Amino acid sequence: MYPGLGRDETTTFEPYSAFDIPADLRELHGRYDVEATARRVRNFRYAEEWMMMAMGGWLATVPEMPVKTGLGKIIWEGAKAADEFGKRLPELRCGRKAVNESVASNEGFAGFIQDVTEPERPDLTIEKLAGVFDVLKPHLVEAYQKHMRETDAITDAPTVEILDEVVRKTERHIAWGREVLDRLCDTDAKRERRRKRVSELTATLRACGGVTGDIGDRDPGLH
């Protein structure tokens, strides 16, 4: 049942392509080579790491008990996302020590993260949560989905797998955060605070090109 050395010695098994069962329409070639993907993964890790650290800092300064307990799990899932991104880096020829590398795409994005993590007073839960759940996390979902769409789905599948899982969790975080925000913003004044925070942070994010620094004005994620 193994092929021999000559044409007359082939097996009788049907010849299928690697993509026939089930039908697989993916094609080779994506927008990012190994180096570009590694750079982007470092950018993703930076965002996840700083976001979960900031939420850790906020646990003590938000008075709303369900926010304290709800953030606990989101912090852990953010840390796991950063960890998965880190573990991907040595696989992308970055060396074994690269597992801890978090790099901002540019100074603008580092500044944006500073802005997101800035609020600390206990009466600023709306500003804290709006920055993460109305702006940063939705932006990351867009960026992760963009990478999944544009990268080579066959050769870069391990990155796609990580992103797929992180997006699934992040969407749940966003749903939770928005439900909490809807409940907290129960007056016009509070709704206005949320709206103002979102519009300010979105402008900063747009100006720096987002988490990977290359997301332009025309990108739907930034509108």
Added chain:
Amino acid sequence: MKRFIEPNELARDSRFIRQDNNQATTLALLPDDVDKVVEMLEAFGPTIEQQVKGTAAEPLFDAYGPAFGLITLNQPLRPDDDAADTRLKLRMHGIFVGEIQALEGAGRSLWDFPDAPWEFKMNMARQCWDEARHVQTYEKLLEHVGGTVGMFPESTFLFDCACSDDPAMRVAGVNRSLEGLACDVFRDMIKWGEKTGDEVMRQAVDYVLADELTHVRFGSDWVKEFTKDDPERYKKAQEFRRQTDKQFSFGGARSAREDAAIPIAWEDRKDAGFTEEELQDLSDLGSEGPSRETMMEAARIMVERHRERRAKAAKEAAAGAGK
């Protein structure tokens, strides 16, 4: 957002009230002398009365005066105790607010030490989720025993230990000392559940205890890691943990003695990286400060004085009304 906050910056909703930390701190530092203990607690009397006013602890103050804390701490919690119900609520509430502060402490470790090793951050992030579940669990258990959030004042004494700006000290104080204490208290609550047939309590606390042991282990591992090339820093971290343990031994309430209100969970702690030597030290430490006998004698005197004062005030009021 700044790094490092003070315990008075912990955000709470309007149900909570705070307790002065001085009393607990001073108690553990007192000599084994009945008169000194009485003198100190009497001095705190008006403050304590003020703090418990309007809370569920007010009836306890009415009955025992400023010594009610000694009675709740130094008498083991037994199902057939007269005040067992109130004391059970007091203990569950204490644990509940302790879990909130543990959650906050783990979170602050993420923010306060941005340059810490990644594995440390992973452990702290995991602890955030665990402590969040503990807060949820104990809110349910508090309800389960008929208590409500905010019924007793909250001491932020636990969070004090999370304020060290050295991560080695912080994990020594929080993860080894405080979480170690949690193991002792939780083992005691599991026993309570077994004694009273409270299966809900027994099982829930059993799971929480498993998490706490993991946190103590985080502490044991990270103190070693942070201080591995620095014996001076290791010594300082050990001393910090001892100091915290001493303050938390509640004048002998938690100790290796058979009649201690909160016995040391020796086996659990060994699993979590405490050495025999450290445990022996902890048990001797717990027995420093005023002995249980001293505390109980002081409490007896104070309860007597309190009742005399109340009786006199009542008599004067009656005489005044009769004129």
